[in-house]
Amino acid sequence: xxxxPAPSRSGPRRLAGLTWPQAARLAxxxxxxxxxxxxxxxxPHLPFTVDTEVADALCERLAVARESVVVAPALPYGSSxxxxxxxxxxxxxxxxxELLLVELVRSADDFAGVVLVCGHGGNAAPLHRAVARLxxxxxxxxxxxxxxxxxDSHAGRTETSALLALRPEAVRTDLAxxxxxxxxxxxxxxxxxxxxxxxxxxxxLGDPTGATAQEGHRLLDAWTxxxxxxxxxxxxxS
Numbered sequence: 385x386x387x388x389p390a391p392s393r394s395g396p397r398r399l400a401g402l403t404w405p406q407a408a409r410l411a412x413x414x415x416x417x418x419x420x421x422x423x424x425x426x427x428p429h430l431p432f433t434v435d436t437e438v439a440d441a442l443c444e445r446l447a448v449a450r451e452s453v454v455v456a457p458a459l460p461y462g463s464s465x466x467x468x469x470x471x472x473x474x475x476x477x478x479x480x481x482e483l484l485l486v487e488l489v490r491s492a493d494d495f496a497g498v499v500l501v502c503g504h505g506g507n508a509a510p511l512h513r514a515v516a517r518l519x520x521x522x523x524x525x526x527x528x529x530x531x532x533x534x535x536d537s538h539a540g541r542t543e544t545s546a547l548l549a550l551r552p553e554a555v556r557t558d559l560a561x562x563x564x565x566x567x568x569x570x571x572x573x574x575x576x577x578x579x580x581x582x583x584x585x586x587x588x589l590g591d592p593t594g595a596t597a598q599e600g601h602r603l604l605d606a607w608t609x610x611x612x613x614x615x616x617x618x619x620x621x622s
Contacts, residue, residue: 396447425470427539439503469581497524540590549600563588
């Protein structure tokens with residue numbers, strides 16, 4: 385078989401655009417970036433796909449800045465049980481997500497490493513357990529999640545601004561309204577027992593009013609810089 389050439393660098397490399405011979409040539413010298421998201425409610429004004437879209441955009445930015453990165457198709461389901469009171473939310477739970485991530489990274493052994501970029505806070509615990517297990521097995525894996533204000537943790541100004549920057553046509557600004565603006569740490573006991581529906585009737589933790597695309601671009605730039613720093617540190621030491 386004649387090897388296929390690697391794709392040109394007119395944009396970030398995506399696994400979805402490669403054939404297996406191309407992947408075979410790239411994988412030993414490349415890191416696979418996997419966007420981890422969720423399919424869950426984001427208030428009355430945002431779509432279910434916010435976390436997945438943010439994670440995918442950050443992986444793309446990473447691949448633009450670091451030529452050794454290949455972006456995998458996004459995982460659009462995660463641990464979202466706390467949103468179960470809102471129709472349309474789909475969740476696979478913590479145990480299933482942890483096992484899925486372990487098996488997914490194991491299957492990517494042809495690559496030089498895997499970076500799991502997570503856009504959903506509810507995935508954090510199973511994600512870090514999975515990475516710890518993978519590292520014990522000798523695999524190169526990094527988990528990274530963007531940060532945000534504790535009083536604006538879900539469907540508030542932060543996420544609304546980010547999506548206005550990424551896909552403004554999906555944001556119903558006319559329906560944006562404040563939710564519960566209490567800090568997340570204070571809400572956790574009630575969240576663990578009753579889910580989001582127990583603390584916010586509209587599904588929002590924060591205040592999305594006043595969100596702008598300009599703020600969203602600044603957020604994405606700041607997250608990208610932090611992701612790049614984490615990637616570079618990991619690449620240099622792992």
